[in-house]
Amino acid sequence: MLAPPGDGWTAVEIGESDTSVFRRGDVFAKCCGPAGVAELAAERDRIEWLASTGLPGATVVDWLELPSGGACQVTSAVPGLPGDALAPVSRERAMRSLGGILRELHALTDCPFERPLASVIATAEDVVRRDAVNPAFLTDEWRKVAPAELLAEVVAERPYVESVLEPVVCHGDACLPNIFFDPDTLEVTGLIDLGRLGVADRYVDLALTTIQLHDEWSADPGPFLASYGVPNPDPRRLYFFRLLDPLTWG
Ligand SMILES: Nc1ncnc2c1ncn2[C@@H]1O[C@H](COP(=O)(O)OP(=O)(O)O)[C@@H](O)[C@H]1O
Ligand SMILES: [Mg+2]
Numbered sequence: 001m002l003a004p005p006g007d008g009w010t011a012v013e014i015g016e017s018d019t020s021v022f023r024r025g026d027v028f029a030k031c032c033g034p035a036g037v038a039e040l041a042a043e044r045d046r047i048e049w050l051a052s053t054g055l056p057g058a059t060v061v062d063w064l065e066l067p068s069g070g071a072c073q074v075t076s077a078v079p080g081l082p083g084d085a086l087a088p089v090s091r092e093r094a095m096r097s098l099g100g101i102l103r104e105l106h107a108l109t110d111c112p113f114e115r116p117l118a119s120v121i122a123t124a125e126d127v128v129r130r131d132a133v134n135p136a137f138l139t140d141e142w143r144k145v146a147p148a149e150l151l152a153e154v155v156a157e158r159p160y161v162e163s164v165l166e167p168v169v170c171h172g173d174a175c176l177p178n179i180f181f182d183p184d185t186l187e188v189t190g191l192i193d194l195g196r197l198g199v200a201d202r203y204v205d206l207a208l209t210t211i212q213l214h215d216e217w218s219a220d221p222g223p224f225l226a227s228y229g230v231p232n233p234d235p236r237r238l239y240f241f242r243l244l245d246p247l248t249w250g
Contacts (some may be wrong), residue, residue: 004029004064004072026077027061034069043195044073046113050197053108055101056190078190081183083176084216091217093186098179098209099227101188106168106202115172115198117162124151124247132250142243151247157240164237165201172196174205175212206233207241 002020003009009022009029018036022029032040041063050057062074086094127133133147142150171178171191178193206228210221225231 002031002033002068002070004031004074005066023077027074028058028077029064029072029074031066031072032070037069037071039195040071040073042113043193046194046197047073047075049112050191050194055105055108056188057194058190058192075192078180078192079182080180080189083179083181083212086181086183086186088217090181090183090186091219092223094181095213095219095221095224096227097181097186097188099224099229101179101191102171102174102205102209103228105171105191106205108169111169111197111199113198115170115196115200115204117158117165117201120200120244120248121154121158124154124244127247127250130250133247134250137246137249142246147247150243154240154244154247157236161201161203161237161240164234166203167199168202170196170198170200170202170204172198172200172204174209176216201237201241202230203234203237203241204245206230207238208245210238211242 003011004022004024008024010024011020012023012028013021019030019032019040022031030040030043044060044063047058047060051059056078058075058078060073061076062072064072064074066072083094083098128147128151131147135143171194173193173196179191180189181187182189206225209224210233213219213221213224222231225233
């Protein structure tokens with residue numbers, strides 16, 4: 001099994017696909033096989049960059065190359081609780097903190113990483129071509145439609161989205177398990193899982209976060225959007241990035 005060297009590691013998450021995550025005391029190790037090393041190294045560089053900006057997140061403690069050809073990225077444990085573990089009573093304040101931290105992230109400059117729409121769509125085309133779309137990531141409505149048709153919908157909307165593009169530094173997978181909060185103050189203690197961090201349309205993050213608040217917390221995302229500063233988001237772009245995201249995993 002893919003694991004970091006040494007004793008005392010507990011598996012946190014055995015990845016369905018390419019990575020597995022382990023914990024030992026106050027560090028986490030994310031490990032991959034040979035095919036995943038470039039992607040994991042790209043995440044490591046993003047964690048280091050985010051740490052350099054002063055925004056809260058993990059720090060890279062070590063990078064281990066395994067005899068198998070795989071690698072492990074070792075990071076400091078972010079304190080607090082992931083968003084999906086917060087008590088319902090905490091959610092409203094957490095939503096405001098989340099809006100604030102995304103606003104700060106999106107205001108950063110000089111980010112060396114890009115995630116252009118063209119390359120994200122190319123990834124989706126590849127996933128659909130390989131028939132590798134994970135139905136678990138689709139809504140009931142979308143599951144009734146062939147993935148190629150979903151992709152065609154994305155492609156048809158692309159010119160509109162490009163005509164109003166607002167490039168900012170996006171997290172890229174801003175779902176609740178990837179954002180940690182202090183359970184008392186409900187301030188954000190860290191952003192993790194940064195493999196997709198890069199300059200992209202601000203709606204990449206707004207789309208994923210608002211749908212998570214709706215699906216996981218049954219919450220009206222109003223307080224989040226007000227705190228972020230876009231109280232009346234563009235529904236076309238929210239829909240576009242919600243539809244595109246599930247086509248890019250697999
Ligand atoms: N540095 C960290 N601090 C706290 N928790 C972490 C850290 N790294 C990973 N985790 C935990 O492990 C889980 C999986 O790690 P993550 O980097 O999000 O991988 P995945 O891509 O599989 O979602 C996270 O949801 C979180 O609970
Ligand atoms: Mg994650």
